[in-house]
Amino acid sequence: MFNKDHVVSIREFEREEIDTILDHAVKMVPIARGEKKSLELEGKVLATLFFEPSTRTMLSFEIAMKRLGGQTIGFANPSQSSVKKGETLADTVRMASSYADIIVLRHPQEGAARLASKFSSKPVINAGDGAGQHPTQTLLDLFTIKEEKGRISGNHIGIAGDLKYGRTVHSLTHALSMYGGEMTFIAPEGLQMPDELTGELEREGIGYHKTEDLESVIDQLDVLYMTRIQRERFPNEEEYEKVASSFNLHRGMLDDVKDDMIIMHPLPRVDEISPDVDDTKHARYFQQAANGVPTRMALICLLLDRNRGL
Amino acid sequence: MDKENRKIKISPIRNGTVIDHIRKGQALKVVKILGIMKQDTDSVVSIAMNVDSSSGKKDIVKVEGRELLREELDKISLISPEVTVNIIDDYVVKAKHRVKLPGTIKGIVRCRNTTCITNQKEPVEPEFLVIHEKPVSIKCIYCERETKGEEISENLR
Known part of the structure; x- marks a missing residue:
């Protein structure tokens, strides 16, 4: 259809x-x-x-x-x-x-x-x-999840970064609400997923969690969707550095993750995914593009x- | 204020439309929404503000010699949903009805999103879908931004 x-x-x-x-x-x-x-x-x-x-x-x-x-x-x-x-x-x-x-x-x-x-x-x-x-970004995100995981529904999907202002993550969350699964929103305080969107998940009966700590949830995820945290959202450089460093995904954080967990990112990335993740079996962001x-x-x-x- | 005094201040009209129970302070916006002053009309328009009523203060707008169309009047519910409209014929109330919010709002409100394409020099009128009636909430069909409550009256064109 x-x-x-x-x-x-x-x-x-x-x-x-x-x-x-x-x-x-x-x-x-x-x-x-x-x-x-x-x-x-x-x-x-x-x-x-x-x-x-x-x-x-x-x-x-x-x-x-x-x-x-x-x-x-x-x-x-x-x-x-x-x-x-x-x-x-x-x-x-x-x-x-x-x-x-x-x-x-x-x-x-x-x-x-x-x-x-x-x-x-x-x-x-x-x-x-x-x-x-930016609907074609959402479609290619969904295509990637389906290709890599065999299906879209039933996955535990973690979305990390600036979830308040990011249009990519809003569209993706809306689209995923049509499929079902479990979602975890990982964002610094003040940049969490807006209620308007989590309300949609509630109406569809989709379970979700919110956290500020990426490392505490990373081993439970089937898909980790990373996005950029923008410098201009913070009052000063110090605040930004503090938050950004906790959202910098590096190889050392992947020791206990599920074997088939995949990492996605809409690109371009800045510091949020370290280059040492690129050649791990989890990286899928270039395939995604x-x-x-x-x-x-x-x-x-x-x-x-x-x-x-x- | 006693009844006698009120009668003097707001004299009845022979023919036309009386827009009653306008939310206090909104009468000028009602006139603006209806575009009465822009139209080529000889009608006498009287505006009464802060009038006492059984439920507190209210505004009233009277348009003499003209029977305003229902679709025109429904737009008022954007800023004052409690309004009642009286159509007067030879000093007698011929018809009385409440305003009802239409499903779409076109051309009356500008989008509060300054980066919405409708705020550029493009040949389109801003258009909104009414997504909630009480309180009123409207959504731009272009940028999908929501506008509600006071923001609506602040963004009248």
Whole structure:
């Protein structure tokens, strides 16, 4: 089942639709790796409108389109575009949708993707709008959990870092509330998961715990999802250093963890995962980033399929 | 204040709309929400504030010669849900009803999120879904930020 015209927010998805995307993404893996050729989207053009830089996300969408035989156009820097001359987003999107078959939008303002979807005659995929939504990140996170653990539900998932302001962890928590399992939120005081989101878990009957101490829970987890703690959230450098050091995951903390526990991170990381974790059997963050390609390929195909013949 | 005094201050109108039981201090905002002053109208609009009533102080707005549409009036419930509306015909109350919050609010409130795309120079009106009626809470359909209570009247356009 998939009946979306645009992909703006993960909150608009039913679990069945997410499952459809993830099932489709599995089939895309050999094509994403270059092991199998595909011309499924030959003759189709994807426009990447990036009003703020995000190299990884843009490359991932471009590769996804090209591996399927499609073409890409777009910009990665608005200072080189008509936006600098004062053109509205509405006009830019209207124009781009008359050139291309599908649009990927990254924008610093929240709600930009919803606005774009109202003015575009072609499907719009939100690749991040300010502190708002970034649904393809959530989809690739879910895809990674499913690929690595065999299923999404039934896992004990720990999410660590800045859980108050992080949009990635909010979207992921919402999505996981559709699947079930156990959750532990690991955050410094004042940066814990907002009640609005834990309320959703309660309504779905999903058990969760909150803690400030990563080491006390790490050996119980099936998945540890690390995120960055931002310096600007703290009144001074001293406070930040104190908290950040307790959220710095290093090899020594992995001695007693479950054998098949995996560590994820949306990247880029700063100090929260030490490089000595990279070559442990638990590290999956680079694989996770790579999973962005098959997930986005699946999404592009489903959106274009739905719009074919319109 | 006795009944006689009140009558003098708030004289009846012959035809039109009386918006009664407005929350104390909100009358000017009600006029603003209804856009009465922006419209090309000759109607006499009277505003009474801090009027005594059985349940404390209230405001009243009277619009003479015009029967305001129900959809227009329902917008008032955003800031003053207790309002009652009286349609007057030849000094007689022809109809009386309470305002009811509509499911969506468009163009009346601006999003309090300064980085919401609707606060930029884009050709869209801010639009909200009503997610809770008492107390009123609305959610921007663009940035998904919630606005409630006092924040709503502070962000009237």
